Amino acid sequence: MTTTISKGLAGVVADTTAISMVNPETNSLTYRGYPVQELAAGCTFEQVAYLLWHGELPDAGQLRAFTAAERARRTLPRTTQEVLGRLPEGCHPMDVLRTAVSQLGAEDPTEDSADANPGAALDLLARLPTAVALDQRRRHGLPPIPPDPALGFAANFFHMCFGEIPEPEVVRCFEISLILYAEHSFNASTFTARVVTSTLSDLYSAVTAAVGALKGPLHGGANEAVMHMLAEIGDPAAAPAWLARALAGKRKIMGFGHRVYKRGDSRVPTMEAALRDLARLRGADDLMELYDALAAAMAKAKGIAPNLDYPTGPAYHLMGFDIPTFTPIFVMSRITGWAAHIAEQLAANSLIRPLSSYTGPAERHLR
Numbered sequence: 001m002t003t004t005i006s007k008g009l010a011g012v013v014a015d016t017t018a019i020s021m022v023n024p025e026t027n028s029l030t031y032r033g034y035p036v037q038e039l040a041a042g043c044t045f046e047q048v049a050y051l052l053w054h055g056e057l058p059d060a061g062q063l064r065a066f067t068a069a070e071r072a073r074r075t076l077p078r079t080t081q082e083v084l085g086r087l088p089e090g091c092h093p094m095d096v097l098r099t100a101v102s103q104l105g106a107e108d109p110t111e112d113s114a115d116a117n118p119g120a121a122l123d124l125l126a127r128l129p130t131a132v133a134l135d136q137r138r139r140h141g142l143p144p145i146p147p148d149p150a151l152g153f154a155a156n157f158f159h160m161c162f163g164e165i166p167e168p169e170v171v172r173c174f175e176i177s178l179i180l181y182a183e184h185s186f187n188a189s190t191f192t193a194r195v196v197t198s199t200l201s202d203l204y205s206a207v208t209a210a211v212g213a214l215k216g217p218l219h220g221g222a223n224e225a226v227m228h229m230l231a232e233i234g235d236p237a238a239a240p241a242w243l244a245r246a247l248a249g250k251r252k253i254m255g256f257g258h259r260v261y262k263r264g265d266s267r268v269p270t271m272e273a274a275l276r277d278l279a280r281l282r283g284a285d286d287l288m289e290l291y292d293a294l295a296a297a298m299a300k301a302k303g304i305a306p307n308l309d310y311p312t313g314p315a316y317h318l319m320g321f322d323i324p325t326f327t328p329i330f331v332m333s334r335i336t337g338w339a340a341h342i343a344e345q346l347a348a349n350s351l352i353r354p355l356s357s358y359t360g361p362a363e364r365h366l367r
């Protein structure tokens with residue numbers, strides 16, 4: 001019998017999904033049928049979250065009810081705040097979020113009821129930004145700022161992080177990034193959530209595992225790595241030589257390449273345009289020169305295009321977030337996609353359990 005091994009499950013179609021479609025041939029991405037570029041141009045993040053969870057965009061009344069419910073749930077339970085406060089100073093914010101999700105699950109008496117999943121997902125959507133903001137402020141020795149229920153999701157996050165809300169263009173740029181990050185079919189963290197769900201474990205366990213998968217630099221962690229890399233290169237003129245050395249040393253260049261898109265990530269043009277507007281507003285020509293120089297050098301050296309993490313890293317930096325906050329922001333958005341996939345997996349569940357081809361010692365015996 002011949003066995004075909006698909007290392008990393010590359011090219012394997014593991015199940016169907018009606019949530020999003022990634023089409024590398026046409027370089028398109030749709031959420032529930034809508035091109036993500038149109039959603040980024042015309043919707044709030046809350047509308048997109050509703051679309052992913054309910055299959056349709058909300059009407060005015062549905063949106064009012066949804067945003068009111070989200071705003072009402074933003075405060076972190078005191079016990080969660082206490083647990084997070086006991087984590088070692090200097091631990092990665094993704095560790096903080098992973099713990100927060102796990103702790104919120106332990107506190108939820110309905111954790112094991114799948115019927116309660118929509119409420120649990122809404123709790124996480126509303127509360128994770130509070131944990132991210134609290135943790136960023138703690139890193140800088142600042143007290144937490146409580147959420148403001150009068151503010152939308154994106155503006156409230158700035159308020160909780162900085163105590164002020166920047167220009168509307170900056171808030172909109174942030175919201176565009178949240179919309180673009182929200183969902184991307186069977187990526188590693190979403191698939192992780194589906195694997196955990198397939199055992200009939202609970203939503204919090206699936207999301208805790210997904211946070212762990214997203215932390216890695218080959219996935220969500222790349223947006224932080226991009227900013228470290230740009231800081232390391234420093235000068236646009238140094239980019240080609242830096243890249244040649246990095247590639248010679250077999251380094252992966254963060255924010256470039258993709259498992260599915262081979263001719264460029266469908267989301268990059270939208271995010272890059274938003275980043276350029278932001279950079280103009282902030283007078284950050286130097287950063288954009290460096291950004292462009294590295295992208296040009298990578299195209300010339302390897303023909304590999306940027307993925308979404310390449311423009312989001314510098315965008316979050318220009319918005320004033322510290323680098324360790326970048327991947328947690330990805331979580332704040334992707335919780336929408338994860339929860340949609342958890343529901344879809346449960347609705348037609350089959351235990352996810354692939355086969356392996358054994359390459360260890362032949363059968364042997366103790367005596």
Ligand SMILES: CC(=O)SCCNC(=O)CCNC(=O)[C@H](O)C(C)(C)COP(=O)(O)OP(=O)(O)OC[C@H]1O[C@@H](n2cnc3c(N)ncnc32)[C@H](O)[C@@H]1OP(=O)(O)O
Binds near residue numbers: 217308
């Ligand atoms: C939101 C997101 O999660 S998007 C992804 C974020 N991750 C990153 O930016 C990390 C950097 N990128 C990578 O490591 C990879 O491109 C991945 C993990 C995203 C995709 O990996 P794969 O699908 O296995 O890559 P693929 O098979 O297309 O690689 C083809 C060749 O290009 C190389 N390559 C791909 N991406 C990169 C990169 N960023 N830097 C250097 N070389 C690369 C591979 O090493 C491989 O070379 P080889 O044939 O000599 O072995």
Ligand SMILES: O=C([O-])CC(=O)C(=O)O
Binds near residue numbers: 307
């Ligand atoms: O689809 C992937 O493999 C990674 C990605 O871009 C995402 O999760 O947004």
